[in-house]
Amino acid sequence: xxxxxxxxxxxxxxxxxxxxxxxxxxxxxxxxxxxxxxxxxxxxxxxxxxxxxxxxxxxxxxxxxxxxxxxxxxxxxxxxxxxxxxxxxxxxxxxxxxxxxxxxxxxxxxxxxxxxxxxxxxxxxxxxxxxxxxxxxxxxxxxxxxxxxxxxxxxxxxxxxxxxxxxxxxxxxxxxxxxxxxxxxxxxxxxxxxxxxxxxxxxxxxxxxxxxxxxxxxxxxxxxxxxxxxxxxxxxxxxxxxxxxxxxxxxxxxxxxxxxxxxxxxxxxxxxxxxxxxxxxxxxxxxxxxxxxxxxxxxxxxxxxxxxxxxxxxxxxx
Numbered sequence: 001x002x003x004x005x006x007x008x009x010x011x012x013x014x015x016x017x018x019x020x021x022x023x024x025x026x027x028x029x030x031x032x033x034x035x036x037x038x039x040x041x042x043x044x045x046x047x048x049x050x051x052x053x054x055x056x057x058x059x060x061x062x063x064x065x066x067x068x069x070x071x072x073x074x075x076x077x078x079x080x081x082x083x084x085x086x087x088x089x090x091x092x093x094x095x096x097x098x099x100x101x102x103x104x105x106x107x108x109x110x111x112x113x114x115x116x117x118x119x120x121x122x123x124x125x126x127x128x129x130x131x132x133x134x135x136x137x138x139x140x141x142x143x144x145x146x147x148x149x150x151x152x153x154x155x156x157x158x159x160x161x162x163x164x165x166x167x168x169x170x171x172x173x174x175x176x177x178x179x180x181x182x183x184x185x186x187x188x189x190x191x192x193x194x195x196x197x198x199x200x201x202x203x204x205x206x207x208x209x210x211x212x213x214x215x216x217x218x219x220x221x222x223x224x225x226x227x228x229x230x231x232x233x234x235x236x237x238x239x240x241x242x243x244x245x246x247x248x249x250x251x252x253x254x255x256x257x258x259x260x261x262x263x264x265x266x267x268x269x270x271x272x273x274x275x276x277x278x279x280x281x282x283x284x285x286x287x288x289x290x291x292x293x294x295x296x297x298x299x300x301x302x303x304x305x306x307x308x309x310x311x312x313x314x315x316x317x318x
C-alpha cells in the first residue's frame with residue numbers, strides 16, 4: 001500500500017487499511033512509501049483495535065497522535081536495567097520503547113486480552129492503574145544509494161509524567177531483593193529512579209500519605225490489574241510513582257507488563273531461591289505469576305498510608 005503522506009489523513013489511511021484487513025483477515029496494516037533516496041515501511045500491529053482504544057481514552061485526535069510520533073528524540077530512561085532503547089516525542093506526550101522480537105510476540109499474544117480489559121474498564125468506569133500502551137509498530141527503511149537498511153519494533157506508551165516536574169520517582173515491585181539505589185553522590189533525588197528499599201527508608205520520616213477515597217480507588221485498581229496480569233502469566237511489572245510537589249500529588253501507573261513467565265524465568269526463580277547468587281535470604285524478584293501478584297498487591301497496600309478525613313468512621317456503630 002502506498003501512502004501519500006501529504007494528501008491523506010491517518011484516519012483515512014486507517015479506513016483504507018481496514019478494508020485490506022477485512023479482505024485478508026490480518027489484524028495488522030502495512031504501509032510503504034518512498035522518495036528518491038530510500039524506501040520506508042511501517043507495520044501497524046492491531047491497527048483498528050488500537051485506534052478504537054485511543055479514541056475511547058484520549059482527548060486528542062488520531063492525526064494529533066501521528067503528529068506527535070513524527071518528531072522523536074533519544075530518551076534516557078532513568079534507572080532502567082534492561083538495556084532497552086527508548087525515545088520520546090518532542091512534545092513529551094509519549095514514550096517509545098524498542099522491543100526485542102520475543103517481546104513483540106509475547107505482546108501480540110496478549111493484546112486481544114489487553115484491549116478487552118481496557119475497553120471494559122472504560123465502559124464500566126472501573127479504575128485501572130495500567131499505563132496505557134497506545135500502539136505497537138514495526139518501522140524500517142532501506143537506503144537506495146548504499147543499500148543500508150534498518151528495522152525497529154516499537155511500543156508506544158503514555159508518558160505518565162507529561163507536563164509535570166517530579167521531585168521524586170519510584171519504581172516499585174514489592175520485592176526487597178536488590179531493590180536499593182545508592183544516592184550518596186546524587187545531587188537531586190529527582191535525578192535517579194528510587195526502588196523499594198529506598199522508599200522504605202524514606203517513608204520512615206516522610207510517609208506517602210493519601211486520602212481514604214484515593215486509597216480505596218488505588219487498591220481496587222491494583223487488585224484488579226494484578227489479577228488480570230497474573231491470569232495471563234505476566235510478571236515483573238512495576239508501579240511507577242512520581243511525587244509532584246507543585247500540586248502535592250502522587251502520579252502512579254503500572255508499567256512493564258509485557259514479560260511472561262517463560263521457562264528461562266522459571267530457571268532464574270529456582271537459582272535465586274537457592275541463595276547461590278546472594279540476596280541475604282530475601283524472596284527472589286522472579287517468582288510465579290500468582291506469587292508475584294500476591295506480593296505486589298500486599299506491598300503496594302503497605303507503601304501508601306491512609307489519612308483519615310472528616311468522612312472516616314461515619315456509619316460505624318458505636
